[in-house]
Amino acid sequence: MNSITLGPLSKADGEIQIPGSKSLSNRILLLATLAKGTTRITNLLDSDDIRHMLDSLTQLGVNYRLEDQGTTCVLEGLGGPIQADFGDLFLGNAGTAMRPLTAALCLGQGEFRLHGEPRMHERPIGDLVDALKVLGVDIQYEGEVNYPPLRIKANGLNGGEVSIKGNISSQFLTAILMSAPLAQQDLTIKVDGELVSKPYIDITLHAMKQFGVEVENQNYQAFIVKGQQTYQSPGDIMVEGDASSASYFLAAAAIAGGKIKVHGVGTDSVQGDVKFAEVLEKMGAKITYGPTWVQAERQTLKGVDLDMNHIPDAAMTIATTALFAEGTTRIRNIYNWRVKETDRLSAMATELKKLGAEVVEGEDFISVTPVKTLQHAAIDTYNDHRIAMCFSLVAFSNTPVTINDPGCTSKTFPTYFELFNQVTQS
Numbered sequence: 006m007n008s009i010t011l012g013p014l015s016k017a018d019g020e021i022q023i024p025g026s027k028s029l030s031n032r033i034l035l036l037a038t039l040a041k042g043t044t045r046i047t048n049l050l051d052s053d054d055i056r057h058m059l060d061s062l063t064q065l066g067v068n069y070r071l072e073d074q075g076t077t078c079v080l081e082g083l084g085g086p087i088q089a090d091f092g093d094l095f096l097g098n099a100g101t102a103m104r105p106l107t108a109a110l111c112l113g114q115g116e117f118r119l120h121g122e123p124r125m126h127e128r129p130i131g132d133l134v135d136a137l138k139v140l141g142v143d144i145q146y147e148g149e150v151n152y153p154p155l156r157i158k159a160n161g162l163n164g165g166e167v168s169i170k171g172n173i174s175s176q177f178l179t180a181i182l183m184s185a186p187l188a189q190q191d192l193t194i195k196v197d198g199e200l201v202s203k204p205y206i207d208i209t210l211h212a213m214k215q216f217g218v219e220v221e222n223q224n225y226q227a228f229i230v231k232g233q234q235t236y237q238s239p240g241d242i243m244v245e246g247d248a249s250s251a252s253y254f255l256a257a258a259a260i261a262g263g264k265i266k267v268h269g270v271g272t273d274s275v276q277g278d279v280k281f282a283e284v285l286e287k288m289g290a291k292i293t294y295g296p297t298w299v300q301a302e303r304q305t306l307k308g309v310d311l312d313m314n315h316i317p318d319a320a321m322t323i324a325t326t327a328l329f330a331e332g333t334t335r336i337r338n339i340y341n342w343r344v345k346e347t348d349r350l351s352a353m354a355t356e357l358k359k360l361g362a363e364v365v366e367g368e369d370f371i372s373v374t375p376v377k378t379l380q381h382a383a384i385d386t387y388n389d390h391r392i393a394m395c396f397s398l399v400a401f402s403n404t405p406v407t408i409n410d411p412g413c414t415s416k417t418f419p420t421y422f423e424l425f426n427q428v429t430q431s
């Protein structure tokens with residue numbers, strides 16, 4: 006298997022322009038498709054998750070052209086539902102393509118099959134399917150109940166009232182929200198139980214607003230959306246930098262000597278993962294912000310004990326940053342790590358232990374206590390981009406680290422190791 010060995014490194018210094026947000030790129034592509042008018046999207050992320058969305062749009066007859074090495078997309082909106090009669094869509098392991106497209110395809114009239122990589126077929130989607138069935142959709146599982154592949158015979162989406170469980174993934178609610186304005190009547194969506202990853206709903210509502218649709222948000226417990234609306238293209242729209250991708254560079258500076266300024270995310274950002282910088286600050290790092298940048302600088306770090314349900318992706322970066330902090334770090338309320346690219350709770354515990362760290366894996370938490378000297382280990386990445394990226398930080402210890410299958414960062418950040426090498430020194 007392909008692998009890279011990094012470090013030992015002693016310094017992280019420089020400025021980084023972070024690539025576009027995955028969450029915003031896929032939301033904007035879908036909304037631009039449903040909207041009236043042509044949208045010019047700049048700073049689009051060029052990665053596997055976005056390519057799966059774009060390839061699906063091509064198959065569904067949507068016209069767009071890519072410019073600037075895939076970071077600009079000029080897309081002709083349909084001014085309503087997707088018109089295709091048929092589609093057999095491969096969505097890799099992109100939750101932000103699979104879940105929103107499942108709901109959006111129900112708005113039209115065609116027959117569709119949605120499938121993905123083997124892991125996508127292990128990631129639950131039953132809560133979304135149940136809600137779509139209540140809204141009158143003919144949607145079936147091809148194999149195991151609750152998991153893709155799915156088959157849809159679309160005939161529009163009814164309005165009315167629907168409940169959706171919020172405790173597995175916020176992407177199910179995001180999916181229904183984005184399609185709701187094109188439903189046949191007004192729709193009230195009630196959230197059943199706890200809503201995980203709540204800030205991602207703010208990203209959804211923000212993107213919908215940019216396309217001219219307002220949602221009544223009743224304290225994240227119910228959402229009211231008027232039916233029979235038309236999204237309006239804003240014309241030009243820029244995708245802000247990816248706050249989860251920024252986390253690795255901010256952590257690198259907080260751990261190593263030096264200073265890193267990340268451009269593309271800042272106090273103006275709509276992404277919840279910007280709050281990762283606040284966690285670093287709580288650990289002791291020096292953080293400064295501007296509207297579109299964040300800078301981190303090293304100070305002595307100490308462990309924290311925090312609920313990180315709102316920043317599940319960036320929380321993985323905290324798990325490896327914890328190796329450089331005094332005392333124990335406990336990351337709580339992250340149950341849904343288990344249903345992402347891999348079972349992240351189990352995988353993170355296994356790989357952190359390989360380095361010699363003391364790790365406790367709970368049902369919904371992980372705690373990490375560092376040791377003075379880490380052992381050299383070959384880190385397995387489980388086809389999980391974030392495992393590859395967050396373990397690169399181990400290179401700031403006195404021992405090198407080997408990352409197996411580093412190419413898996415292509416899901417959201419194909420140029421990660423290139424940029425990491427640019428701002429780090431031995």
Ligand SMILES: O=C(O)C1=C[C@@H](OP(=O)(O)O)[C@@H](O)[C@H](O)C1
Binds near residue numbers: 176179202205318341
């Ligand atoms: O809506 C989104 O863009 C996302 C929501 C989160 O997933 P969950 O809601 O499943 O936690 C996050 O982990 C994922 O990377 C992107």
Ligand SMILES: C=C(OP(=O)(O)O)C(=O)O
Binds near residue numbers: 098099346391
């Ligand atoms: C959970 C993630 O991805 P997805 O959008 O496929 O859910 C992630 O990027 O960490």
